[in-house]
Amino acid sequence: xxxxxxxxxxxxxxxxxxxxxxxxxxxxxxxxxxxxxxxxxxxxxxxxxxxxxxxxxxxxxxxxxxxxxxxxxxxxxxxxxxxxxxxxxxxxxxxxxxxxxxxxxxxxxxxxxxxxxxxxxxxxxxxxxxxxxxxxxxxxxxxxxxxxxxxxxxxxxxxxxxxxxxxxxxxxxxxxxxxxxxxxxxxxxxxxxxxxxxxxxxxxxxxxxxxxxxxxxxxxxxxxxxxxxxxxxxxxxxxxxxxxxxxxxxxxxxxxxxxxxxxxxxxxxxxxxxxxxxxxxxxxxxxxxxxxxxxxxxxxxxxxxxxxxxxxxxxxxxxxxxxxxxxxxxxxxxxxxxxxxxxxxxxxxxxxxxxxxxxxxxxxxxxxxxxxxxxxxxxxxxxxxxxxxxxxxxxxxxxxxxxxxxxxxxxxxxxxxxxxxxxxxxxxxxxxxxxxxxxxxxxxxxxxxxxxxxxxxxxxx
Amino acid sequence: xxxxxxxxxxxxxxxxxxxxxxxxxxxxxxxxxxxxxxxxxxxxxxxxxxxxxxxxxxxxxxxxxxxxxxxxxxxxxxxxxxxxxxxxxxxxxxxxxxxxxxxxxxxxxxxxxxxxxxxxxxxxxxxxxxxxxxxxxxxxxxxxxxxxxxxxxxxxxxxxxxxxxxxxxxxxxxxxxxxxxxxxxxxxxxxxxxxxxxxxxxxxxxxxxxxxxxxxxxxxxxxxxxxxxxxxxxxxxxxxxxxxxxxxxxxxxxxxxxxxxxxxxxxxxxxxxxxxxxxxxxxxxxxxxxxxxxxxxxxxxxxxxxxxxxxxxxxxxxxxxxxxxxxxxxxxxxxxxxxxxxxxxxxxxxxxxxxxxxxxxxxxxxxxxxxxxxxxxxxxxxxxxxxxxxxxxxxxxxxxxxxxxxxxxxxxxxxxxxxxxxxxxxxxxxxxxxxxxxxxxxxxx
Numbered sequence: 001x002x003x004x005x006x007x008x009x010x011x012x013x014x015x016x017x018x019x020x021x022x023x024x025x026x027x028x029x030x031x032x033x034x035x036x037x038x039x040x041x042x043x044x045x046x047x048x049x050x051x052x053x054x055x056x057x058x059x060x061x062x063x064x065x066x067x068x069x070x071x072x073x074x075x076x077x078x079x080x081x082x083x084x085x086x087x088x089x090x091x092x093x094x095x096x097x098x099x100x101x102x103x104x105x106x107x108x109x110x111x112x113x114x115x116x117x118x119x120x121x122x123x124x125x126x127x128x129x130x131x132x133x134x135x136x137x138x139x140x141x142x143x144x145x146x147x148x149x150x151x152x153x154x155x156x157x158x159x160x161x162x163x164x165x166x167x168x169x170x171x172x173x174x175x176x177x178x179x180x181x182x183x184x185x186x187x188x189x190x191x192x193x194x195x196x197x198x199x200x201x202x203x204x205x206x207x208x209x210x211x212x213x214x215x216x217x218x219x220x221x222x223x224x225x226x227x228x229x230x231x232x233x234x235x236x237x238x239x240x241x242x243x244x245x246x247x248x249x250x251x252x253x254x255x256x257x258x259x260x261x262x263x264x265x266x267x268x269x270x271x272x273x274x275x276x277x278x279x280x281x282x283x284x285x286x287x288x289x290x291x292x293x294x295x296x297x298x299x300x301x302x303x304x305x306x307x308x309x310x311x312x313x314x315x316x317x318x319x320x321x322x323x324x325x326x327x328x329x330x331x332x333x334x335x336x337x338x339x340x341x342x343x344x345x346x347x348x349x350x351x352x353x354x355x356x357x358x359x360x361x362x363x364x365x366x367x368x369x370x371x372x373x374x375x376x377x378x379x380x381x382x383x384x385x386x387x388x389x390x391x392x393x394x395x396x397x398x399x400x401x402x403x404x405x406x407x408x409x410x411x412x413x414x415x416x417x418x419x420x421x422x423x424x425x426x427x428x429x430x431x432x433x434x435x436x437x438x439x440x441x442x443x444x445x446x447x448x449x450x451x452x453x454x455x456x457x458x459x460x461x
Numbered sequence: 462x463x464x465x466x467x468x469x470x471x472x473x474x475x476x477x478x479x480x481x482x483x484x485x486x487x488x489x490x491x492x493x494x495x496x497x498x499x500x501x502x503x504x505x506x507x508x509x510x511x512x513x514x515x516x517x518x519x520x521x522x523x524x525x526x527x528x529x530x531x532x533x534x535x536x537x538x539x540x541x542x543x544x545x546x547x548x549x550x551x552x553x554x555x556x557x558x559x560x561x562x563x564x565x566x567x568x569x570x571x572x573x574x575x576x577x578x579x580x581x582x583x584x585x586x587x588x589x590x591x592x593x594x595x596x597x598x599x600x601x602x603x604x605x606x607x608x609x610x611x612x613x614x615x616x617x618x619x620x621x622x623x624x625x626x627x628x629x630x631x632x633x634x635x636x637x638x639x640x641x642x643x644x645x646x647x648x649x650x651x652x653x654x655x656x657x658x659x660x661x662x663x664x665x666x667x668x669x670x671x672x673x674x675x676x677x678x679x680x681x682x683x684x685x686x687x688x689x690x691x692x693x694x695x696x697x698x699x700x701x702x703x704x705x706x707x708x709x710x711x712x713x714x715x716x717x718x719x720x721x722x723x724x725x726x727x728x729x730x731x732x733x734x735x736x737x738x739x740x741x742x743x744x745x746x747x748x749x750x751x752x753x754x755x756x757x758x759x760x761x762x763x764x765x766x767x768x769x770x771x772x773x774x775x776x777x778x779x780x781x782x783x784x785x786x787x788x789x790x791x792x793x794x795x796x797x798x799x800x801x802x803x804x805x806x807x808x809x810x811x812x813x814x815x816x817x818x819x820x821x822x823x824x825x826x827x828x829x830x831x832x833x834x835x836x837x838x839x840x841x842x843x844x845x846x847x848x849x850x851x852x853x854x855x856x857x858x859x860x861x862x863x864x865x866x867x868x869x870x871x872x873x874x875x876x877x878x879x880x881x882x883x884x885x886x887x888x889x890x891x892x893x894x895x896x897x898x899x900x901x902x903x904x905x906x
Binding site for chain 2: 365380381383384385392
């Protein structure tokens with residue numbers, strides 16, 4: 001059985017799953033319960049500057065009847081008295097010596113304020129500190145949270161203050177509300193941080209109520225952008241995680257990264273590990289279903305690792321990073337076409353309409369007699385189950401015209417019905433980069449491009 | 462012990478409950494939104510089903526109802542009475558591996574919304590100055606009249622019964638469609654400007670010659686004739702199944718139901734009669750059929766339903782005599798039947814075995830053995846085909862300017878409400894083309 005234990009920048013935990021700094025880690029009682037359920041660690045909800053909260057603080061994005069593909073919040077850092085938080089942190093750590101207890105912190109941008117909070121956290125016996133440079137609402141208006149994370153120089157300066165004071169591991173939490181995630185990460189590395197974590201929540205407005213015409217949720221008639229998190233943000237988080245893993249400065253530093261942003265299943269978890277995370281933080285899925293989800297996170301991850309032959313989390317971490325590249329390095333001669341498994345096809349024709357309306361018009365409807373037919377071509381007087389089913393044409397890809405765009409594959413509702421099949425393009429492998437170097441005019445001039453295409457046999461219809 | 466009194470309203474109340482808004486939304490979300498969907502093809506009126514379902518999913522119920530009405534003015538009736546297993550739902554692509562989408566119930570959800578909010582179609586076409594008479598206010602006639610009105614024609618419907626709606630009002634058991642649904646639907650048709658004159662019998666109160674003089678076209682949608690006679694001794698003590706159903710809809714409290722009821726026949730109407738008898742207190746209901754369960758003409762799901770209602774079946778039995786006492790029938794004498802070679806209907810012919818008489822006890826005997834061909838004596842010169850009115854592709858009869866639709870032309874194939882509705886639509890288009898212009902584009906709203 002796979003070994004799920006981790007040692008993350010010196011912080012040990014029986015599995016890589018930590019509760020992210022958020023409402024689920026608001027109190028000692030909650031974290032006790034979470035640890036009983038099996039969570040490997042918890043990042044305490046940010047403590048620091050005094051705050052007051054509002055009602056209707058959580059909005060959500062639902063798709064159809066699927067609730068909470070993402071949550072949006074304007075909750076601030078902990079509004080509980082700091083003494084109570086610190087006392088409970090100490091109690092939790094004493095009760096759970098094998099779990100990771102990390103404390104998220106955010107105070108005014110003054111060296112003495114940071115020194116004081118670091119010392120008070122260390123007094124609790126906590127395993128580490130996370131610097132909250134990400135909160136995108138409320139705190140940022142007061143010059144904290146993402147107001148720091150968005151300026152690499154501030155990140156570096158404050159992290160240096162903290163590193164001077166801290167004796168336990170310090171993790172810098174990054175905001176995704178920035179053009180280039182690499183720059184604040186490098187700042188953290190330069191300041192000597194022990195670890196990075198990402199992503200914090202994304203600026204967002206969930207919607208407008210179509211009855212009241214107020215923002216959703218409405219806080220006494222007003223609303224504003226809140227922090228967006230949950231399954232819907234996962235691809236954004238993965239991209240930022242990979243950006244750090246492939247950045248020369250960050251990756252060479254060897255700094256470990258705690259990944260988060262939409263982790264809801266063990267599959268999500270495995271993907272974060274493969275792209276460079278060595279610990280994982282979860283919030284929205286827990287807010288949706290409770291602490292119990294950690295059981296399948298661990299169980300599923302462990303089973304998958306066994307199946308794939310991974311013995312430790314360390315072996316998984318970053319395993320797929322070498323697959324991350326840029327467009328210019330992709331093989332322009334790689335060719336795949338879509339193929340529809342007629343035995344599995346239920347003839348919903350979603351591939352047909354997607355291809356013909358919006359992609360490359362290479363799926364045909366074929367009648368039982370083998371002829372290409374137009375949609376809606378049955379006689380108006382034809383009806384009934386049998387006739388509709390028996391005369392229904394079969395969608396079929398016209399492979400020579402298929403550019404392999406993969407849209408049909410994505411819209412097909414049947415598992416493994418459409419496959420993207422690699423076919424020989426008959427051309428030698430070549431990247432844009434190689435073309436730009438070896439045959440510069442082809443990449444700069446349409447006429448040269450035309451000649452090149454003719455020469456290698458690329459026909460675009 | 463006195464048996465508990467049965468409240469007929471409750472016993473016969475609509476069987477399928479309406480979907481809740483949440484259930485409808487969940488079901489609507491399940492729809493894949495197929496392109497050129499097979500459900501739409503399978504529907505005789507070709508309602509754009511994925512479109513109306515997606516509108517339920519987006520909470521655009523007004524748009525959903527409009528989508529249905531655009532193809533089928535009698536959507537409320539069809540949502541209840543259509544054999545969806547044989548039509549839209551039977552063709553659903555999710556049927557093979559999952560459950561098909563509950564299209565009928567979703568349609569009813571949208572139609573209930575339309576009724577509650579009076580969100581009905583309106584006439585957008587300019588008046589054409591043409592007028593059309595429609596004989597019979599059943600589904601075919603109402604659909605035809607409504608579609609003609611939408612095209613701008615002045616349309617009058619003549620109905621011999623007291624109430625319009627035809628079988629929807631009188632012949633579909635309340636379990637499937639309460640009469641008020643059909644009557645509200647006729648009011649909706651009237652709101653399009655259609656005039657419905659009830660209590661006027663074609664051929665008695667109004668003649669074809671009169672109609673031809675007053676109207677630019679005449680449409681016959683007279684349905685079928687009466688229930689055929691069995692030709693057996695004691696038949697006068699037998700209750701007509703259609704009358705039985707009618708009474709259950711118009712005055713269920715006064716309907717006399719026996720304790721031990723025999724229903725002769727095994728079609729959908731026979732199942733309906735047996736269901737009513739059972740629900741209104743009969744201790745035992747037996748359906749008697751001269752062929753076997755393989756040849757029954759009722760839908761498979763109706764047969765299943767009947768068995769679950771506790772209705773018994775006596776197959777291969779040919780009624781030969783009604784045994785009658787002073788108080789009414791006491792039993793039905795039958796002959797055992799053997800199945801012989803296929804007859805004209807393609808089914809094995811029933812061969813009564815001489816001397817095999819046996820008696821089924823029963824204090825009420827109901828016959829539901831189909832309907833006679835339409836009575837057409839009122840219209841001389843009308844060509845028929847196998848006893849049904851003969852029409853061409855445009856629904857034109859052999860008499861100039863006279864069209865026919867619905868059950869009265871359906872010599873072959875399944876006669877159903879939705880087919881009648883489609884006939885109404887098609888004949889309206891055909892008349893419009895004929896009267897307004899052969900070349901002008903159709904103004905279908």
